[in-house]
Amino acid sequence: MTAPLTELDDDTVRSMSIAAVFSDFGGKINSLDFHRKDDLLVTASEDDSVRLYDIANAKLLKTTYHKKHGADRICFTHHPNSFICSSKYNLESTGESLRYLSMYDNRCLRYFKGHTQRVVSLCMSPINDSFMSGSLDHSVRIWDLRVNACQGILRLRGRPAVAYDQQGLVFAVAMEGGAIKLFDSRSYDKGPFDTFLVGGDTAEVCDIKFSNDGKSMLLTTTNNNIYVLDAYAGEKRCGFSLEPSPGTTIEATFTPDGKYALAGSGGGTMHAWNIENRNEVACWSSHIGVPSCLKWAPRRAMFAAASSVLTFWIPNNNGNGSNPRTEYSGADVEPGPQSQPFVLEN
Template sequence: MKLVDQVVQTFRVAKLFRDNNERVNNIDFSPSGDLLLTSSDDDQIVIYDCEKGTSKRTLNSKKYGVDLIHFTHGKNSAIYASTKIDDTIRYLSLHDNKFIRYFHGHTKRVGTLSMSPIDDTFISGSADKTLRLWDLRSPNCQGTMHAGGRPVAAFDPEGLIFAAGINSETVKLYDLRSFFKGPFSTFELNQEKECDWTGLKFSPDGKTILVSTNGSVIRLVDAFAGTPLKTFTGHMNNKGIPLEASFSPDSQFVFSGSTDGHVHVWNAEKGYKVATLNGDHTGPVQCIQFNPKYMMLASACSHMSFWLPALDQ
């Protein structure tokens, strides 16, 4: 089954989960697509089985809080940012709920985390205006970049370069093997007037970069030249919250949540709105991602929804 406009328009909520009583702040599919991991403001981590459509396990992080949770390469461990006590990043074994390692260094809240798609490297960015490079195998920071502003960052699909968005106006590209030399490319974009950049992602084909904001615009820029390609609007964000925007695995569609509880979908190349999907979300849909392997979408407010296409249409 190919993802085309008509298929996207048939997506319906197949399963709704009410495991959390507060906002789900991050979701992440395992690389194999069979598990989904969520972190929530109620300090819970929930693991979902995507094939069975069930919630598999709930872990608590009451002492430190939990945000920005990400699978590492296996399905059995994750990294996440703390929301209480300190700004340490924690490396957790999901198998036995024990911490494997702590990554100390940031002095303010961590706002961006990205795991390399190919190895044990990850990057973090914080309100302390630094980007830090880490290796899962060592508690020591592998490198620090002073961003001069609050950064958002992400690896490209090959894991060879990463992009950092600074001050909601500049995108810098770094080569992982020589990042200490500084960025090899810098794009200046028009500074956002009414919102800040809150997320940055490469398309799965590596050709474009999606910039999400805490306003009602999402920007798409060329990953090589930095030229602005598209601006996606029409979704609602009247609460100034960081709404996630995500690509479909074929890079053809862009999905975003909305504060009115709907999911909005655009054609990435041409920019037009493909669908506005109603999933009966009771609050703002902050998290949205497409499964990397299965024809399945996940979205979350304080509830978690699995969406599937209606095959009978």
């Protein structure tokens, strides 16, 4: 279904349109993630499901349910069938805020205890078995997949957001007042080596992403402002304000070449900007309400957007890109054969 990634230009980005729709979720999709090297996407939803998709063929491969803990934030490990998933339920009684899940044999491989409130930010190191979580308990915790114990704790004020750069050498932590602190991932115990302030905007940052070349950071705030910062100097390269979405945070994403940024909006639209020119190149109706999850695939000319419906978007090759047409009529794409869903209770 999806083409390998080629060089993107304004016309290609402008031509993006819906190619596949999955609407069988029993609630809002809380998060989604692409595997770095395989054509796979995973979702975590309010219906307690974790779902694995083949993005090259637009097929749902497998579904598991997690009724005891729920499924909130999710990210791939390096293995294509295993994930880190944060819990929604029983945090106070069990302390099991994070789980290392295997989709291959439907097991929880490890529990990670420590956070006392919901995890709102989660990311995996691109180079080793480390991962980070940021929680509403005002802490960021650093973990290793191979051991239960937390490897490091950063205590801070406000809602934290965390991200590794694509080389795994630096990680960023956003905290109260719009401050972004950068740490050397090999010696984070020495404290941050740099601190940026987001140009007078004191709204809390709810999402951070680094561009693939490590030169830029993309920030999304709780009041739906989007900023692109120089990752070395912290200077604001451009910023965009979107319609508010009360009670729902939105997500922004870089294209793999770092030339474009995309974001959802409270009005149910999605926008794309050329970062170098600082101009909007596309505005689409999402067709799914407020798209709270949005990510571009690492190796494909494709992005995924989700609310309580998951959509795959690819370039529309039927035209020249100057007048994009969205061919979605409301019908689901047939997801293909799949096994019965599993229920994982532990």
